[in-house]
Amino acid sequence: MNRDKIQSFLTPDDVLKVVDGYPHISFEYGKILYNFIIEHKLSRVLELGFSHGVSSCYAGAAVKCLGQGSVVTIDRLETVAYRPGLENFVSELGLDDIVIPIYESQTYNWRLKEFLRMEPRPVFDLIFIDGAHMFEPDALAFLLSERMLRPGGWFIFDDINWSISTSVTAQKNPSSLILTDQELKLKQVREVIDVVVRSHPNIASWHEDPRWGYARKREESESSLSEQTLARLVDMSLESREHAVKIFPLEIQVEKGLRPTAWKAMINRGVRNNVVIRQKKDGNQ
Numbered sequence: 001m002n003r004d005k006i007q008s009f010l011t012p013d014d015v016l017k018v019v020d021g022y023p024h025i026s027f028e029y030g031k032i033l034y035n036f037i038i039e040h041k042l043s044r045v046l047e048l049g050f051s052h053g054v055s056s057c058y059a060g061a062a063v064k065c066l067g068q069g070s071v072v073t074i075d076r077l078e079t080v081a082y083r084p085g086l087e088n089f090v091s092e093l094g095l096d097d098i099v100i101p102i103y104e105s106q107t108y109n110w111r112l113k114e115f116l117r118m119e120p121r122p123v124f125d126l127i128f129i130d131g132a133h134m135f136e137p138d139a140l141a142f143l144l145s146e147r148m149l150r151p152g153g154w155f156i157f158d159d160i161n162w163s164i165s166t167s168v169t170a171q172k173n174p175s176s177l178i179l180t181d182q183e184l185k186l187k188q189v190r191e192v193i194d195v196v197v198r199s200h201p202n203i204a205s206w207h208e209d210p211r212w213g214y215a216r217k218r219e220e221s222e223s224s225l226s227e228q229t230l231a232r233l234v235d236m237s238l239e240s241r242e243h244a245v246k247i248f249p250l251e252i253q254v255e256k257g258l259r260p261t262a263w264k265a266m267i268n269r270g271v272r273n274n275v276v277i278r279q280k281k282d283g284n285q
């Protein structure tokens with residue numbers, strides 16, 4: 001790929017050439033995300049849930065076209081070991097200066113709490129929630145992150161019609177075994193939207209397509225993401241990576257084009273191998 005072209009302009013097709021065959025966002029929705037960011041000039045993006053970093057790359061490519069900005073993205077520690085993973089794709093596309101991954105032990109909500117403690121706080125133009133898809137973490141994620149969305153900024157919610165009962169991988173999760181029928185069938189992101197988002201006093205408008213929901217915050221005066229805050233976010237990214245690599249030292253090789261259940265089985269094996277290595281190491285200390 002032409003490096004000069006990578007520096008100034010990346011199309012969704014350029015991104016597809018690198019991420020094709022890896023979960024999760026489709027090319028169709030990658031393009032929707034890319035065009036939405038460019039159309040509304042949303043240069044400061046926060047993403048909750050990156051997995052292999054496919055959507056982070058589409059968002060990063062769009063931000064690159066805007067000429068400035070960043071994609072701060074949060075997922076769990078184990079994603080640091082995915083091969084290929086976010087860092088491979090981001091680097092191949094020349095987006096290292098734009099995409100800032102943060103590796104979190106338990107939940108993005110913990111990091112959002114830390115962001116809210118920062119002085120000054122980060123400010124974002126777009127918050128893309130594509131993580132747990134469950135009421136409890138994502139209602140909190142909305143409430144915490146809304147405080148960092150600039151007036152007039154946007155939320156995008158993925159999988160508004162998803163439920164555990166429609167997901168083979170989610171149903172296999174042992175934590176699903178204890179759920180009631182109602183909990184299994186509930187569209188949990190839709191529940192967050194209906195109960196918490198649309199009635200929120202700062203949300204001005206709502207629209208949706210078959211997969212995503214879009215909420216816009218009321219307009220007020222604009223605030224900014226200072227150089228100092230951005231530098232602190234980059235430090236957080238490096239610190240979280242150092243910790244993640246200690247906990248997940250073994251790479252988790254992932255083949256291209258796997259079906260969701262085979263992909264999940266491969267990730268689970270990799271996570272277990274890392275646990276074994278960690279236990280051996282702790283036992284030897």
Ligand SMILES: C[S@@+](CC[C@H](N)C(=O)[O-])C[C@H]1O[C@@H](n2cnc3c(N)ncnc32)[C@H](O)[C@@H]1O
Nearest residue numbers: 024025049050051054055075107108130131132
């Ligand atoms: C559907 S994937 C994200 C896909 C990505 N946005 C894309 O389209 O390429 C969801 C990710 O959210 C992460 N996740 C789920 N719940 C989370 C939580 N509470 N805190 C941090 N990450 C979480 C999972 O580890 C998983 O990698």
